[in-house]
Amino acid sequence: MSSVQPIVWKDxxxxxLDQRSLPHAVCWLxxxxxxxxxxxxxxMAVRGAPAIGIAAAYGLVLAVRRDPEAFDRAYALLAASRPTAVNLRWALERMRKLWQQTQHVAHLEAEAVRIHDEDLAQxxxxxxxxAALLPxxxxxxxxxxxxALATGGHGTALGIIRTAHAQSRIAMVYHTETRPWLQGARLTAWELQQEGIASRLIADGAAAHLMAREKIDWxxxxxxxxxxNGDTANKIGTYAxxxxxxxHGVRVMVAAPSSTFDLRCASGSEIPIEERPASELTEFRGLAVAPAGSSAFNPVFDVTPATLIDAIVCERGVILAPTADKLARLLAQDATQAGVS
Known part of the structure; x- marks a missing residue:
């Protein structure tokens, strides 16, 4: 398990952990x-779908500690903070159901802690x-x-890499810079360094060239x-x-907890895609990098069709060549019966 813990609930x-300041400074909000x-x-001080859901759950606890009548207002405020990550709405709904049943602050706090602990275990x-899928x-x-920065600890895709590294099964990790917030250059590079995992940073646009020149397994x-149906929304650039x-014959694996599945969305065309301000593209840390008055199209997620995904991994098991039927069967089974579909 990673020593990096970006969300701390105590007393x-x-x-x-303010991820905007990494890797140059470790600052806490x-x-x-x-x-x-x-x-x-x-x-974007806290980001990553699981981490957003966990933080929002604790946010509801903070709200009702101050004013038990504030639950609905806090729910609406937190739900509007990021529209694409389904974990946010999932965590808030779970908290609301409990609140409607008990109206007890201590029970609500215990549920937020449980969401946090469950995410780490998942x-x-x-x-x-x-890791078992890797050569x-x-x-x-x-x-x-x-x-770990994007979750309750350890990580999803990077968690697989972390586990495989502990098993001495990783020769090299290439990671994109991930424009425009540079999460790969700032955060993934920092986490990989903390673990001593061999890695190389590439520009987002270098990925196809890398696949043509180097043997990439996954x-x-x-x-x-x-x-x-298995269509997956992830950080912009994933589709490409x-x-x-x-x-290039490279396999694609998606890693996410079961709370990231949204069976209400029949396909990726129904997933809302967040667009953020043009300034995130036209400026960098307040410095203009485009001519004044430039407009920009800044979606921060895209949708990868299930037909381009070789495996989806969640805590309940592995779905190879995902389809709607395979997803439904896996999610319907007991969480303790992990397997391959």
């Missing part, structure tokens, strides 16, 4: 109100299942940051929402990676 206070948690999520299981001395490519990515991988 009724929430501490969030002290949150005592739901509004502060929502702002941290929206401003990540460790995902790591085991995903010896695997060379893998990952995108964005899907490690592209391993996370997910922010997986539709009922999957297309390049198919052309």
């Amino acid at each position: 009724g206070r929430l501490r969030l 002290e949150c005592t109100r739901a509004e502060e948690v929502a702002e941290a999520i929206h401003a 990540n460790l299981r995902i790591g085991e299942l995903g 010896e001395q695997a060379r893998v490519l990952t995108h964005c940051n899907t490690g 592209v391993i990515v996370g997910a922010d929402r997986i539709a009922a 990676l999957a297309i390049a991988a198919r052309h």
Whole structure:
């Protein structure tokens, strides 16, 4: 398990590792109100679908500690902070059901802690299942940051890499810079360094060239929402990676907990795609990099069709060549009966 723990709940206070400052500084945000948690999520101080859900759950606890009548207001505020990651709505709904049943702050706090603990356990299981798909001395490519920083600990796609490294099965990890927030260059590189995992950073646009020149066994990515048919929304650029991988005979693996599946979305066309301000592309840390007045199209997620995905790994098992029927069967079984579909 990673020593990196980006979300700390202690004595009724929430501490969030501010990922905007990494890797140059380790700074913590002290949150005592739901509004502060929502702002941290929206401003990308906390990011990654599982981590967003966990932070939001704690945000509801902070709200009702101050005012038991504030639950609905806090729920709406937190739900609006990021629209694409389904884990956010999943965690909030789970908390709301309990609140409607008990109206007890201590029970709500215990549920948030349970969500946090369950995510870590799920990540460790995902790591085991995903690592088993890798060959010896695997060379893998990952995108964005899907490690301990994006989850309750250990990670999803990067958790698989972390587990495989512990088994001495990783020869090299290539990771993209991940424009425009550079989560790969700043965060994934930092996590890989912490673990001593051999890695090389590449520009986003270099991935196809890398696949043409080097033997890459798997592209391993996370997910922010997986539709009922296996179409997967993930960080912008994932779709292009999957297309390049198919052309070059590289397999694609998606890693996510079962809470990331949204069976209400029949396909990826129904997944809402967040668009963020043009300034995230036209500026870098407040410095203009495009001519004044430039407009920009800035979606922060794209959808990879299930037909381009070779395996989806969640804590309940592995789905090879995912289809709607395979997803439904896996999610319907008991969580203790992990297997391969």
